Amino acid sequence: MINKRGFASDNNSGVHPEIMKAMIDANEGHTIAYGDDAYTERAKQKLYDHFGDDIDIYFVFIGTAANVLGLNAATSSWNSVICAETSHINVDECGAPEKFNGFKLLSVETPDGKLSVELIQKHMHGFGFEHHSQPKVISITQATELGTVYTVDEIKALSDFAHQNNMYVHMDGARIANAAVKLGLGFKEFTKDVGVDILSFGGTKNGMMYGEAILFLNKDLGENFKYVRKQGMQLASKMRFISAQFERYLSDDLWYRNAKHSNKMAQLLADQIKEIPQIKITQEVDANGVFAIVPSREIIEELKMEYFFYDWDESKNEVRWMTSFDTQEEDIHKFVDLIKKKLTT
Numbered sequence: 001m002i003n004k005r006g007f008a009s010d011n012n013s014g015v016h017p018e019i020m021k022a023m024i025d026a027n028e029g030h031t032i033a034y035g036d037d038a039y040t041e042r043a044k045q046k047l048y049d050h051f052g053d054d055i056d057i058y059f060v061f062i063g064t065a066a067n068v069l070g071l072n073a074a075t076s077s078w079n080s081v082i083c084a085e086t087s088h089i090n091v092d093e094c095g096a097p098e099k100f101n102g103f104k105l106l107s108v109e110t111p112d113g114k115l116s117v118e119l120i121q122k123h124m125h126g127f128g129f130e131h132h133s134q135p136k137v138i139s140i141t142q143a144t145e146l147g148t149v150y151t152v153d154e155i156k157a158l159s160d161f162a163h164q165n166n167m168y169v170h171m172d173g174a175r176i177a178n179a180a181v182k183l184g185l186g187f188k189e190f191t192k193d194v195g196v197d198i199l200s201f202g203g204t205k206n207g208m209m210y211g212e213a214i215l216f217l218n219k220d221l222g223e224n225f226k227y228v229r230k231q232g233m234q235l236a237s238k239m240r241f242i243s244a245q246f247e248r249y250l251s252d253d254l255w256y257r258n259a260k261h262s263n264k265m266a267q268l269l270a271d272q273i274k275e276i277p278q279i280k281i282t283q284e285v286d287a288n289g290v291f292a293i294v295p296s297r298e299i300i301e302e303l304k305m306e307y308f309f310y311d312w313d314e315s316k317n318e319v320r321w322m323t324s325f326d327t328q329e330e331d332i333h334k335f336v337d338l339i340k341k342k343l344t345t
């Protein structure tokens, strides 16, 4: 049976053929384990080319691990991490950040998944008071879980504020490529150059099979991290298969081509949905997600039987449609036709 492309998640897509080939090519002979290999060196060099040499890089298997372990490097158990209510670390990591690190997450309601200095003020108190957890990190997601993208100025405002308050900035970049395409900027310009200290650099959602990177853009935070990664069970013995993927992903602009296509497909979907008056798009379509309110639960359930996707807020009939590097224009047209048909019958 052929797996049908749907709109559930960019994780539901397969592996880009160039990545698959790179993994097969890496499957030759023996190489030193645990990252002491030429693939890892070359993959790291690709990241240095983007971010500069003065960073520390650690590959891990999954995005949750990148977030949890990256945050570990900047915190003690008595700290707190400020994040959006909708952030992956808050709602989709089964409490792992808090369990593994002992710190407290302080979440903030946002209209669009983005934090701002104004919104986080409610948690900026209790410094030095032993009865309160001590705020130490502001964690933002780029692109956000709501498909929106922070501008450079928005990130800089948060970083400046964090640093003025002796705090750090962590960025969950599971979809950083989609954000880079939207902003029309290189990765460094909206991360390191504007004060992001720790970056979870994603690859899986944009064509890789698995593998994420933790980048200490503030290199001091990477000290002793090799022990943290090992204790966190994320030191891959056959590291070459993560590294070979990153090497390919960051070559010939594969990351860019994939994310550009994915964003374009979301835009196409949004443009077509906007022509359907019964459906309301609820968020800016900055990256590869479209959030929309559909008039009835019956229609949502019927659509899901043919194209799988997730509810976002069931109480409002709000759904999330994600596009991927392999979404085809034809998928969008057929899906939109189906929506129109369901709305008229």
Ligand SMILES: Cc1ncc(COP(=O)(O)O)c(C=O)c1O
Residues within 6 Å of the ligand: 011, 062, 063, 064, 065, 088, 141, 144, 145, 172, 174, 175, 204
């Ligand atoms: C915003 C965000 N961060 C991180 C992740 C990484 O998750 P995983 O641990 O499943 O790789 C995801 C995946 O859904 C995500 O959407």
